[in-house]
Amino acid sequence: MMISERWSGQVRQTDCAPDLDDAYDVIVVGLGTAGAMAAIRAARLGMRVLGVERMHAMGGAGTLGGVTGYYFGTRGGIYEEMDRQTAELEAASFLKAGGVNAAAKSIVLERAAAQAGVDFHYESVVLGVIMEGRRVVGLRWTGPLGIRRSGCRVLIDASGEAEVCALAGCETRQGRDIDGQVQPFSNVVQRLSGHKVVHHYTDSGYVDAADPEALSRAIVESSLLETHLKPVYEEEPLLLKVVPQLGLREGRLIVGEETVTFHDFIEERYSGQPLFYAYSNLDNHSKDIAFESEAQQDWTVVAGLWGLNFTVPIPMGSHIPRGTEGLLVAGRSLSLDHDLAGCIRMKRDMQKSGEAAADMAYLSIRKGCSLKELPYEELRPLLEETGCLERDKGVEFKDSSMPAEHGYLTRKWLTDPAEIRQELAGTKPGIAIWSARRLGGQLAAELREWMAEAAEEEEEHLMKHSAMALGLIGDPAAIPALRRIVEERDMFVPYTSRKYNQVRGYAAIYLLGKLRDKQIVPELLRILRDPDALPDLPPEERNWEFISDSQELYFQYASYSVMALLRIGDGHPELRDSIAAAIRDWLGQPELALRISFKGSRVIKYAMQDRTRMIVEKHLSGWSRSVSEAP
Ligand SMILES: Cc1cc2nc3c(=O)[nH]c(=O)nc-3n(C[C@H](O)[C@H](O)[C@H](O)COP(=O)(O)OP(=O)(O)OC[C@H]3O[C@@H](n4cnc5c(N)ncnc54)[C@H](O)[C@@H]3O)c2cc1C
Incomplete structure (x- = not known):
């Protein structure tokens, strides 16, 4: 057996004795948005579960981090039950809050974890990963009771930063290709407005969360921001606090058995075996888009499709760090590219990621098979049972600027040249530009014709938007x-x-x-x-x-x-x-x-x-x- 630990910033592997203090089926590191669901679901499936959390409550970004609102994501799964209970608890005992009441949700999660039999420990952190070759077999961790070595059959890294994966020597990536920059972080403050508790985010800087000095500096600078530390609070909303968890949008991403990329997505290469569907727009908070990938610029700059929401099927392989056994990831460090990391990070979907990871862990333990060889036809009913995977869902696009009776209007790519021409001539040409790109060479002759005609007729939008579509085709x-x-x-x-x-x-x-x-x-x-x-x-x-x-x-x-x-x-x-x-x-x-x-x-x-x-x-x-x- 080997133990992989960090010493003065460097990961070092040393031999270790095979004796362990205790043994679990599943260990979950980080009981945040994804990890709390993973622990609760695994325990409900009959697994013996250890949960290790460095803070003093469950729920991560959604509770201590003050990210109380939902921004898209798909419905279904056990988080909806938690949210219903949170709403009931809030109504009975709490000051009304915007979004999902953070304080009430922590309690609901703790109650559910305790009822399911999760052995959870706060103020506890990971020290090292115990491995046999490339298989993770346990965790060295410490909490108020001191250092423990706990064995497991599957470890779920839900730290949001792929901390365990990094310790286990898994390949990771971070940020955009050109300079490694991740999305900006936010300072999140809690305020009292009337009798309501609300949270407010201010995008305020860039930080590499894996660099401890930079992270500490970011936390301090963010706490001292003039945007909330006004000289005098004369009017509401009044400041209650700066929340204890910095608003990190993006960090380390694992390189998994399968990586979901935006480029593949726009080329319409999707997984046919989803664990769940993620749903949002390409929500990149950076403004220096010229330094982003060409795929992202094609979509958001040329076609202006920032506001087009889409569902992405999330496969098993995106949760399995490449080349490992007994290790899964859940939450925002899934195997994605930086472009899609801006989309596949919303709380509903991250909670589903935790639930799905628990289902995978359970099935592999029950069947005694490798995580990589899980039979999808046996996993699917588990995912569908709670609604984590919605039946009959597929890839769909919704225009977030166009309200329809039930949510937003579903948009389909255009194939009829007359319709494409009509939209190119208008002030909202994005769907037509992208539709033309999809048709590629098939539509090039028409686009050239429209451009020439429009130049003569002085139809400015048609001429320019046809040129942009043609430019996108190359x-x-x-x-x-x-x-x-x-x-x-x-x-x-x-x-x-x-x-x-x-x-x-x-x-x-x-x-x-x-x-x-x-x-x-x-x-x-x-x-x-x-x-x-x-x-x-x-x-x-x-x-x-x-x-x-x-x-x-x-x-x-x-x-x-x-x-x-x-x-x-x-x-x-x-x-x-x-x-x-x-x-x-x-x-x-x-x-x-x-x-x-x-x-x-x-x-x-x-x-x-x-x-x-x-x-x-x-x-x-x-x-x-x-x-x-x-x-
Ligand atoms: C400012 C901001 C605004 C956002 N707005 C929205 C929004 O409006 N709607 C929406 O749906 N989504 C929003 N998101 C996205 C969403 O909140 C996050 O992507 C999601 O909550 C991340 O879930 P997670 O489980 O990966 O991480 P987290 O919820 O952060 O959980 C990680 C957990 O791991 C613990 N941990 C970390 N390291 C260790 C360790 N070494 N040992 C033990 N425990 C550890 C942490 O304490 C934490 O509890 C926002 C995000 C940010 C930052």
Whole structure:
């Protein structure tokens, strides 16, 4: 047997004696949003369960973290029973709260865990993972009673940070490809408004939660934010407290037996064996979208589909760290890419992830088979029994800006060219742009025709949106119209989504970069060099949550221009020296101010010079390497 522990920040494996203090079927680390459900469900299925939680209550982000509201996610599963009981307890004993009452929910979870027979321990943390080869067989942990070594047949890592997986030496990934940046964290405060307890989030910074010093600094800085520490509270809402758990949206993600990626999703490659369906939009809180993946920019910048919600089937393999036995993950560190991590993280779905992990653990123990070999046909009835997996559900898209009688309007991709043309001619063209992308080459001739006709008839939207669709397909015929959009500094914001729509001018810059259009280079350099030459965003382009002032508008234009220049340099090696020199020149200006605020908050500004420099230099070093490696 080996024990894998962290010493001064480094994971070290040493031999250990095979004696254990106790033995469980299932150990759950972290009794938060996902972990509480995992522990309760596993115990209800007759498993002997140990729960280890470092805080002093259950529920994690949803209780101590003050994230009390639900934002999408799918219905069904045992969390609904917990929420019903929470509502009853609140009505009987608590001050009314917005969303699901955090204090009442902790009690309900504790009661359910105790009734089911979970042996749970607060103020307790993981010290090490006990392993036999690649199989996890136990946990070394400590709590108020001191250090214990507990054996298990399956360990569920629901720490939200894949902490156990990292200790067990599993491969993990973090943040976006270009620079590893995760989503911003929030400071969450609890307030009293009338007789109601409410929680308020302020996106306030970026942190790598695996770096303990950075995390402590973020907690302190977030507690001292001027947004809630006003000199005097004269009016309601009154401040009750800063919650004890920092609002971390994204951290380590495991590399699992199966990874669910946004790229696969938009290419319509889905799992046919879901544990449950996750449901939300691509809810990335960052504003520097020019540094996100092309898949994300195609979707949110060109098509403006930020507000299109979708269901994603979540497979078993996304819960199993690759190459391990006896280990599962539940909660927000599933095997996803960074793009989808913005969507597959909502509380309803994370609770389902915990429940599904418990079902997997139970079945593998009952059958004595590996987690990787679980027969789906035997797992499915367990998932369906509680509603964790809804029968007859499939992949669907809902337009969150269009209310229908029961929730939001279901949208289908368009296939009829006449309908696509009609929507491209309007101010809400996103579904048509994406529908055209799906049809690809089949629709290219029509798009070219519409573009030419519209130019003659001066039908601006049809001409420009057809060009954007064509650009997304990769057809160079779009280039002249896209150049025109850039040259005009077109500030029109198509209203496809309920918010966070993107300006057409920089969407065109992005596309010209993708199309490697070298003629646009001088225009892009003009944009960089003259921040004052951009027109204002007209007041009717109601987009202040994304672009709150002219500095932010400049950052958007500049960041898209830089990324387009780098892509053009990728495609035209003869331009690399001049592009590199021009960008370095621009970034070297002492007076350069690149600043953005966080979504929903105009108060906190974030300086972007260093990040932009880092991204540019990384890209340019790739160019130097390709020269030195040339034969
Ligand atoms: C600011 C913010 C706003 C959000 N808004 C919404 C919203 O409006 N609606 C919505 O549905 N979702 C929202 N989300 C998303 C959602 O709240 C989270 O993604 C989800 O709750 C994460 O669940 P989890 O189980 O992975 O992590 P958590 O709920 O954080 O649980 C992890 C648990 O593990 C424990 N733990 C960690 N490390 C250890 C260790 N080493 N040993 C023992 N215990 C450990 C922690 O104390 C915690 O209890 C929001 C998230 C944030 C941060």
